[in-house]
Amino acid sequence: MQKIQNNKAWLLVLPVLVLVAFSAVVPLMTVVNYAFNDTFGNNQFFWAGLEWFDEMVHSDRLHGALGRQVLFSAIILAIEVPLGIFVALNMPKQSFWASFCLVVMALPLLIPFNVVGTIWQIFGRTDIGLLGHSLAALGVDYNYTNDPIDAWATVIVMDVWHWTSLVALLCYAGLQSIPQAYYQAAKIDQASRWAVFRYIELPKMKGVLLIAILLRFMDSFMIYTEPFVVTGGGPGNATTFLSIDLVKMAVGQFDLGPAAAFSLMYFLVIMLVSWVFYTVMTNLDKAEAGQ
Amino acid sequence: MKLRGSAIVMAIYLLFLMVPIYWLLNMSLKTNAEITGTFSLFPHNLTFRNYQVILTDPSWYMGYVNSIIYVVMNTVISITVALPAAYAFSRFSFIGDKHLFFWLLTNRMAPPAVFALPFFQLYSSIGLFDTHIAVALAHCLFNVPLAVWILEGFMRGVPKEIDETAYIDGYSFPRFFVKIFMPLIASGIGVAAFFCFMFSWVELLLSRTLTSVNAKPIAATMTRTVSASGMDWGVLAAAGILTILPGALVIWFVRNYIAKGFALGRV
Numbered sequence: 001m002q003k004i005q006n007n008k009a010w011l012l013v014l015p016v017l018v019l020v021a022f023s024a025v026v027p028l029m030t031v032v033n034y035a036f037n038d039t040f041g042n043n044q045f046f047w048a049g050l051e052w053f054d055e056m057v058h059s060d061r062l063h064g065a066l067g068r069q070v071l072f073s074a075i076i077l078a079i080e081v082p083l084g085i086f087v088a089l090n091m092p093k094q095s096f097w098a099s100f101c102l103v104v105m106a107l108p109l110l111i112p113f114n115v116v117g118t119i120w121q122i123f124g125r126t127d128i129g130l131l132g133h134s135l136a137a138l139g140v141d142y143n144y145t146n147d148p149i150d151a152w153a154t155v156i157v158m159d160v161w162h163w164t165s166l167v168a169l170l171c172y173a174g175l176q177s178i179p180q181a182y183y184q185a186a187k188i189d190q191a192s193r194w195a196v197f198r199y200i201e202l203p204k205m206k207g208v209l210l211i212a213i214l215l216r217f218m219d220s221f222m223i224y225t226e227p228f229v230v231t232g233g234g235p236g237n238a239t240t241f242l243s244i245d246l247v248k249m250a251v252g253q254f255d256l257g258p259a260a261a262f263s264l265m266y267f268l269v270i271m272l273v274s275w276v277f278y279t280v281m282t283n284l285d286k287a288e289a290g291q
Numbered sequence: 292m293k294l295r296g297s298a299i300v301m302a303i304y305l306l307f308l309m310v311p312i313y314w315l316l317n318m319s320l321k322t323n324a325e326i327t328g329t330f331s332l333f334p335h336n337l338t339f340r341n342y343q344v345i346l347t348d349p350s351w352y353m354g355y356v357n358s359i360i361y362v363v364m365n366t367v368i369s370i371t372v373a374l375p376a377a378y379a380f381s382r383f384s385f386i387g388d389k390h391l392f393f394w395l396l397t398n399r400m401a402p403p404a405v406f407a408l409p410f411f412q413l414y415s416s417i418g419l420f421d422t423h424i425a426v427a428l429a430h431c432l433f434n435v436p437l438a439v440w441i442l443e444g445f446m447r448g449v450p451k452e453i454d455e456t457a458y459i460d461g462y463s464f465p466r467f468f469v470k471i472f473m474p475l476i477a478s479g480i481g482v483a484a485f486f487c488f489m490f491s492w493v494e495l496l497l498s499r500t501l502t503s504v505n506a507k508p509i510a511a512t513m514t515r516t517v518s519a520s521g522m523d524w525g526v527l528a529a530a531g532i533l534t535i536l537p538g539a540l541v542i543w544f545v546r547n548y549i550a551k552g553f554a555l556g557r558v
Contacts, residue, residue, distance in 0.1 A: 003382060003383055003384040004382065004383050004384070005383070005384050005385070006384075007385045007386055008383075009379035009382070009383035009385040009388075010379075010385055010386075012376055012378060012379035013376045013379050013380070013391065015372040015375065015376065016372050016373060016376040016395070016435055016439060017391070019368070019372055019428075019431055020395065020398055020431065020435050020436065022428070023398075023428060023429060023432040024398050024406075026409075026413055027410055027413055028406075028409070030409035030412060030413065031405065031406075031409055086300070087301070087304050090297040090300040090301055090304075091297075091301065092297070092298075092301070099546055099547075101301060101305065102546045102547075102549065103542055103543060103546050104305050104308060104309065105304075105305070105308065106542050106546070106549050107312070107535070107539060108308055108312075109538075110489055110492070110493065110535070110537075110538025110539070110542060111493065111534065111535050111538065112492060112493045112495060112509075112510045113493055113494070113495050113510075114495045114510050114513065115510065115513070115531045115534050118315075118513065118527065119311045119314070119315050120311065122314065122315065122318065122524070122527075122528070123311045123314055127327070128318070128326055128327060128524065129314070130310065130311075130332075131311075133330055161307065161308065161311065165308070169549060169550040169553060170550050170553055170554055173550030173551060173554065207554075208550075208554050211553075211554050212553075215553070218399075218400045221402075222400075222402035222403070222404065224402075224403065224496055225495050225496060242402075242404075243402055243403075244404075246402075246404045246405070247404050247407065247496075250407070250408045251407070251408060256408075259408075263404075266402060266405060267401060267402070267405055270397070270400050270401070270402065271397050271400075274393075274396060274397055274400045275393070278393055278396060
């Protein structure tokens with residue numbers, strides 16, 4: 001659609017700008033302030049320059065948390081994206097069952113994050129949880145509070161449980177937009193199932209898939225509540241992801257300077273990745289509009 | 292034959308989704324003695340005591356009331372400010388529009404952990420700590436951008452000729468917007484409201500940081516079940532089930548739009 005050039009439109013955007021600026025810019029500037037200052041309490045601040053950034057960039061603790069975070073996000077994407085596509089391809093097309101599947105699949109998305117954590121914390125316990133109890137009955141030595149591998153497995157399965165439906169729902173919406181004629185043409189050409197997927201379904205899902213990957217990357221990169229409830233970041237530091245470490249540092253130990261420097265770098269990484277995705281997405285939009 | 296395979300895949304997947312929730316429901320209907328003592332797939336001594344505890348104790352059920360108050364406030368604020376902004380983005384080009392749109396997206400992506408402490412200090416210093424409006428405003432950080440994106444996606448689908456015809460017919464902008472335009476995107480408004488409701492309802496980190504007693508959300512109240520006398524598993528499970536209910540109730544109405552909402556209005 002051709003848009004009209006009109007700078008008065010700013011007036012319509014103004015309320016959003018003011019509100020979001022109040023919630024985003026003011027707190028962000030507080031963080032910036034802490035990041036460059038040192039304090040000994042009682043609200044006295046001393047200029048510290050880049051000291052905290054220097055400390056953070058070279059801190060093993062941050063490297064550890066970052067490494068675990070990247071690994072976690074990578075595993076999550078590697079499981080949830082293919083699984084989500086697979087589920088979407090198997091969903092019923094129309095009818096009552098399609099609605100039924102949609103509603104059941106959306107259910108985990110609507111559960112408060114800490115309740116998700118609680119569900120899995122209980123579910124995995126060997127004394128009262130179905131999963132833990134069944135595994136113990138099968139003779140598997142499973143204990144997510146002691147064993148780092150088990151803790152990781154629990155957190156990953158929990159995230160797959162929680163968010164795979166999001167990928168599936170988006171892909172399903174993408175698939176719904178493919179005209180039936182495409183499939184008929186493929187049938188006439190005797191295209192294989194794989195060819196149909198590769199040359200018809202996948203290209204049509206590209207846009208929504210990109211959004212799904214963006215959302216899953218971002219949300220897994222800032223995950224806090226669910227693993228915190230299940231494992232508390234443990235055993236040891238095994239499941240201490242970036243956000244958990246950040247809150248520990250800022251609220252638990254009150255190391256405001258390093259925590260703020262850490263926050264800023266964390267935020268910059270997220271901005272950078274968002275920007276890349278956003279650019280690709282708007283280019284895709286344009287390409288589609290040009291067709 | 293192919294249909295069979297799909298049905299089996301879906302059955303397994305839905306089962307995987309439902310079993311943990313069923314286990315919580317199962318626990319919420321048992322006594323604590325049964326939960327810790329015996330292991331059973333369904334409650335042998337069906338009891339509603341756990342729900343009774345929650346629904347009769349103000350310190351429990353006020354958690355729900357608090358959550359609902361700030362969630363509704365947040366939804367109303369977000370939609371009200373997002374409507375005109377989304378209209379501006381969908382109809383006009385103006386200086387800095389693309390940058391502004393992207394900046395809004397970055398706020399949706401901002402980790403709440405980064406903002407938790409500054410929010411605490413900001414709202415404490417202006418005397419809003421432990422009020423519903425503080426949480427509602429804090430959640431605007433990610434809900435307003437979300438609402439703008441979703442609404443913009445829906446508004447794009449409305450032909451511009453409708454606006455022009457209305458102006459020729461002598462409608463003023465506010466009257467056109469409320470009388471003609473809003474009914475046209477009613478489903479979009481519904482979806483955006485649903486998503487604001489949902490993300491405000493599931494968020495815990497900020498709402499917990501910004502409240503202590505008077506506006507404490509239910510999700511934070513749940514940690515109370517850890518006491519000196521051990522865990523009250525039954526009540527914890529019942530509280531969990533009650534937090535799932537609101538989402539389960541409204542989801543049926545938006546089932547056909549939920550993917551569009553998650554795609555930020557871009558399907």
